[in-house]
Amino acid sequence: MSKEEKNLSAQMRGELDQMVPYEAGKPIEEIRREYDLDFQPVKLASNENPFSPPPELREAYLAEFEQLNRYPDGGCYYLQEKLAEKYNWPAEGIILGSGSDEILDCLAKAMLCPGSEVLTADPAFIRYRMGALMMGATPVEVPVDENLDFDLDRMADNITADTRWICFSNPNNPTARYVNRKELTDFISKIPDSCLLILDEAYFEFVDQPDYPDGINFLRESLSGGCPIVVLRTFSKVFGLAGLRVGYGLMDPRLAAEIHKVRPPFNVTRPSQAVALAALEADGYLEDVRKSIGDERRRLVLELESRGFNVVPPSANFMLVGTDADGGGELIYEELLKRGVIVRSMAPYGLDRYFRLTVGRPRENDQFLAALDEIGGF
């Protein structure tokens, strides 16, 4: 470390020493340059919706242009009202954010401090760990079981008097495995009132298993006793609006009142509010996306299994694909990159036999399979 770096580090909060910046999936343009490709690479790396948003949202987006000189509505009134109606949940108990990520960030700022514990799984969405570390709290990460399912019994055993948050996404990112209604009911019965359960349901709309629980029902029940619950949802996935950055949390209005104290005042832009509002009317688009992703997910599983891969049975718009060799996931990730197909290596998660594949449009999935066949030899 140079002298300058040492000085800079001394000016930072000590908590930052343990942190590394979030690493996103590689952008399409970067891969195109790096590998000198003369075609558009296919990105199946970030669990995005592969379809552009429905064209009828364009008007809502453009209509905001004339008003960009004005700050947005800080409370997202219309969006809040519309979501309140959709879920039959009080508007005061719905907080909008620049992605559900920001809700998580606000919850961290409001609730965590040195000495707090954040109980989650390993592997899990990295943002829970980052939220804990940022506030000087301790992440407690319970390994998933041999099927890569959450080990809820062991998680319950790890609850202490210092546990402030218990959080996981259902289905889990990166495993695409889900907790069913009975498992969730049993787990919640073991959580003391002193912990907040954060149910991140970013992929809610993609799950078609009949025993998949709707966290909002559990949130409703929590009002009459039991641990407090926050349900996180987002416009980034099935709504096809990841680039817009809108997500929300549903919670007890009394908790929301506290969280608003740390929410940046104009955190959801005008175009974001307008487009998200219009997106809630685009039922046809949602159905088309769900159908295509569901069909393609089934097809990809079969195609991959027929090539000898073991696919962890998925319940979202992505899946973990296993190879038989140590480091096999990283190897395939690199070979696919050379062929203009971007998937996610799971080596950073300690799952180096696996890569994570996001379900793309049918033609993109064909391109992925063709690139895989070119690599061969697994």
Ligand SMILES: *Cc1c(COP(=O)(O)O)cnc(C)c1O
């Ligand atoms: C994609 C994703 C989200 C969504 O984050 P936004 O900030 O709303 O884009 C949240 N949680 C998990 C686990 C995700 O994979």
